[in-house]
Amino acid sequence: MDEKRNIGLPLYLEKNETFGFSTHSMFRLIFIYEGTGILKINDKRILFMAPTVIGLNEKDVILVEEFHNVKAKTIYFNPIVVNNIFTIEKLREDSSELSQTEFADYCLLSPFLTGPDRVGEIIQMGLTAEKRIMGFLDRLSSELDTLDNNFWRCRSRSILYEILSFLQYLYTEMDIDNNYKVLESESDVDKVILHIHANYEQKITLSSLTKLFHINRTTLSEEFAKVTGMSVIDYVIKLRIKIASLLLSQTDIPINEIVYRTGFNDSTHFGKMFKKHTGFSPSQYRINKSS
The missing domain is CATH 2.60.120.280 (Regulatory protein AraC)
Structure with missing residues (x-):
């Protein structure tokens, strides 16, 4: 006013x-x-x-x-x-x-x-x-x-x-690949998923999650797959690849830095996982998306 x-x-x-x-x-x-x-x-x-x-x-x-x-x-x-x-x-x-x-x-x-x-x-x-x-x-x-x-x-x-x-x-x-998900109902896995989204750049293992959230390994694996349709590790990798794709296509950040920003910590492993999920090497993906 x-x-x-x-x-x-x-x-x-x-x-x-x-x-x-x-x-x-x-x-x-x-x-x-x-x-x-x-x-x-x-x-x-x-x-x-x-x-x-x-x-x-x-x-x-x-x-x-x-x-x-x-x-x-x-x-x-x-x-x-x-x-x-x-x-x-x-x-x-x-x-x-x-x-x-x-x-x-x-x-x-x-x-x-x-x-x-x-x-x-x-x-x-x-x-x-x-x-x-x-x-x-x-x-x-x-x-x-x-x-x-x-x-x-x-x-x-x-x-x-x-x-x-x-x-x-x-x-x-635009061809939007949304990174949100509709959750069917409340679950103990909710906090685990949020932790992964908030800390994807850090080391995340099934063992560390079971200790952090005081949940049985088998129970976590089963409940996580029921909610997300995939294993914990597959979910973490898919999320990291999604973030890496955005950084490659929309920034000039060096690939070696993107490796560590997305929690891979190993360029060779990152390259293999990225090509497996996208069909391109990180450098090819950056060239194709920027052209």
């Missing part, structure tokens, strides 16, 4: 999201830029890993179950910020009667509205997308913090429009 000019905009940026609201009267665009955890969204349990974006409408319910070093920012907004005709009630009506321009704006809000089995649109982004979103959020923060002239509302709306347009591109045009 610009009290000096007595003008406002139903748009707010929370720079340190605490997930204090299970529901909210406004739409929410939550950007989790650090950490891992388990969220319950509309009665479905979601295991996620940063960077992740979640789009929620006013009816979506979100609850925190388990968090590990999670940091997030949230844009709260009324859809009329995107288009003046879009009251929440209007968005529930038949979209076929919208004009071409109105329908284009409506499509930007689709992550908050559509899906046959919708739990809130969720996407794990790559590092390049994360950097771009952080840039948008920094610009939006500057506008909303300073309110330095009569055009702050126009600029703030345009930045939100840019963010939604970029997310629409991610949802519809």
Whole structure:
């Protein structure tokens, strides 16, 4: 609210999201830029890993179950910020009667509205997308913090429009390999999975996990396979390869450094595992993805 000019905009940026609201009267665009955890969204349990974006409408319910070093920012907004005709009630009506321009704006809000089995649109982004979103959020923060002239509302709306347009591109045009999982029910394995996601760069063995979580080796193996569909070690390797793929395709970090950042600690073993899971050597993968 610009009290000096007595003008406002139903748009707010929370720079340190605490997930204090299970529901909210406004739409929410939550950007989790650090950490891992388990969220319950509309009665479905979601295991996620940063960077992740979640789009929620006013009816979506979100609850925190388990968090590990999670940091997030949230844009709260009324859809009329995107288009003046879009009251929440209007968005529930038949979209076929919208004009071409109105329908284009409506499509930007689709992550908050559509899906046959919708739990809130969720996407794990790559590092390049994360950097771009952080840039948008920094610009939006500057506008909303300073309110330095009569055009702050126009600029703030345009930045939100840019963010939604970029997310629409991610949802519809990019080949996304999401790294979140829907967990069927609560399990003792939940904490084990979170530990792996938070510490994948460290040495992880079945023995170390059984000691850390005071669980029988056979029980852990059986329960882990039941929840994830794979063994503990296969899960760890698959996660490390996923992280390595992102670092190879979206950064210039030397391959030897990526080996240690992803917990392999041996270049030969890393190369064999990477080729087994991707079909390429690490250097080939970097060349193919950057070309």
